[in-house]
Amino acid sequence: MKLYSSYTSPYVRKVRVVAREVGIEKQMEEIITDPWTNEDLRKLNPLRKVPTLQLDDGSVLFDSRVIADYFADLGNSKLFPGRSVWGPVKGRWRAHGLHALGDGLLDAAVGTVVENRNPPEQRNAGTIARFRMAIDAALNALEKSVTNFSAEPTIGEIAVGCALGYLDFRFPDLDWRKEHPTLAGWYATFSQRPSMLATAPKAPT
Numbered sequence: 001m002k003l004y005s006s007y008t009s010p011y012v013r014k015v016r017v018v019a020r021e022v023g024i025e026k027q028m029e030e031i032i033t034d035p036w037t038n039e040d041l042r043k044l045n046p047l048r049k050v051p052t053l054q055l056d057d058g059s060v061l062f063d064s065r066v067i068a069d070y071f072a073d074l075g076n077s078k079l080f081p082g083r084s085v086w087g088p089v090k091g092r093w094r095a096h097g098l099h100a101l102g103d104g105l106l107d108a109a110v111g112t113v114v115e116n117r118n119p120p121e122q123r124n125a126g127t128i129a130r131f132r133m134a135i136d137a138a139l140n141a142l143e144k145s146v147t148n149f150s151a152e153p154t155i156g157e158i159a160v161g162c163a164l165g166y167l168d169f170r171f172p173d174l175d176w177r178k179e180h181p182t183l184a185g186w187y188a189t190f191s192q193r194p195s196m197l198a199t200a201p202k203a204p205t
């Protein structure tokens with residue numbers, strides 16, 4: 001299978017981390033592409049985004065949530081706590097809720113980066129302020145809930161780890177650790193996992 005990816009996308013990083021956590025990373029070939037300019041990517045994914053996964057039978061999966069779930073299935077892992085005949089597996093909604101919060105933090109951070117690529121006179125200050133409020137509130141919510149994080153990571157912890165890594169990569173002046181010391185302590189350990197070390201973002205493009 002082929003993973004259309006980039007070295008800097010945090011959504012791609014999330015699926016790369018999952019692939020390594022569940023041990024299927026050698027089954028995929030990575031094709032580095034620029035989703036902003038590669039119109040051929042749209043033939044696979046009408047949204048022209050990375051990550052996009054093409055399976056060996058030619059079928060295509062996107063976005064990162066779907067690809068990560070697919071990888072977890074392939075690796076027969078419990079990263080996405082599911083359902084049993086007795087109902088939701090313990091921790092199911094905590095993990096999925098944390099995944100949504102991590103992705104939402106990413107959406108606000110990536111949205112800010114994209115907005116700031118516009119010439120200064122075209123940037124929307126209101127949009128940037130709205131994203132900033134979401135980033136700050138998400139960090140505060142994570143600081144409150146980090147003591148409930150699972151010691152054995154789920155997709156929720158992975159999404160949060162990738163989001164914090166992205167803040168360090170693109171917002172080095174944010175200093176989020178100062179106001180969120182417990183989260184910072186968790187991330188100091190989480191970021192040393194082999195899957196995180198192997199997928200650290202490369203220089204900004």
Ligand SMILES: N[C@@H](CCC(=O)N[C@@H](CS)C(=O)NCC(=O)O)C(=O)O
Nearest residue numbers: 009010011035049050051063064065
């Ligand atoms: N919700 C999507 C977001 C993916 C996404 O926005 N990827 C960015 C790179 S960070 C992209 O490909 N952007 C190209 C575009 O928006 O045209 C996911 O989780 O996969």
